[in-house]
Amino acid sequence: MPELPDVEKFKRYLDATSLGRRIAEVAVTDRRLLDGISPRRLADRLEGRWFAETRRHGKWLLVRLEPEDRDDWLALHFGMTGTLFHEKDAGEPPEYTRVLVRFTGGRRLAVVSMRMLGRVDLARSPERFVRRRDLGPDALRADWPTFRERLGGRRGMVKTTLMNQSVLAGIGNISADEIAFHARLHPRARLDHVSGERFRRLFDATQESLAVLVRCIAGGEAMPDDFLSPHRAEGEPCPRCGRAVRRIVLNQRGTYYCPACQRV
DNA sequence: AGTACCACCTGACGGC
DNA sequence: TGCCGTCAGGTGGTAC
Secondary structure: OOHHHHHHHHHHHHHHHHOOOEEEEEOOOOHHHHHOOHHHHHHHHOOOEEEEEEEEEOOOEEEEOOOOOOEEEEEEOOOOOOOEEEEEEEOOOOEEEEEEEOOOOOOOEEEOOOOOOOEEEOOHHHHHHHHHHHOOOOOOHHHHHHHHHHHHOOOOOOHHHOOOOOOOOOOOHHHHHHHHHHEOOOOOOOOHOOOHHHHHHHHHHHHHHHHHHHHHOOOOOOOOOOOOOOEEEEEEEEEOOOOEEEEEEEEEEEEEEEEEOOEE
């Protein structure tokens, strides 16, 4: 599930449950989630310290560790099936727990990932991490000049470019479809054919769609009636015009759009 | 720079 | 019931 809005939800969850608790032990139950670091090193860096604050960059959740040392940030990526569980430290951990952080005081945070497509990493700073991973600016914090600078002059397809994490970070399969829908652009539309008012509309749709998705997914509000996400199935009525939603495959991903509303 | 395809993983679901 | 293909909100590598 995790795209930008879902990761924002995990950020708020971690903030509400796990800040300021001293880490007693880190148990890695499946090291395949660890990206180039050993279970030993992860435990060494975390044990005895505590989570002090979080930041989200795209689909990455960065967690700052105190007291200050060398690797001051834990980086979490949730892949397609990752999630977090904070709970009382008793009994079996949740199914598919890959990393278990035990706090003093009898609580624990489980990093759960069924398909193991997520990642756990360490970083010196968010800035260095973003550079090392070649991530573009966070999609929700990109203003109009930034958006123009990142996407202007590109010739790829709208959806492909929106999902390119080095152009903008955070947009996934669902949000890309939602953005294209609100911008009234065919997901395959070539960016260099989207100019002037339509390019500005793509920026507005990006900001507005992501902001609303965050309010719904992370904030618990109801999805507005004019959103495409609840209608991701072939033949579903388009929430704007009622015509049948169509499914195509783009970048090997299921892509839904309204053939009547969205133009190339 | 851009696209297509494969690989990495596990599970759910429908057809036969 | 078992087997098989397809699909699922992830990224990274390859070849062209």
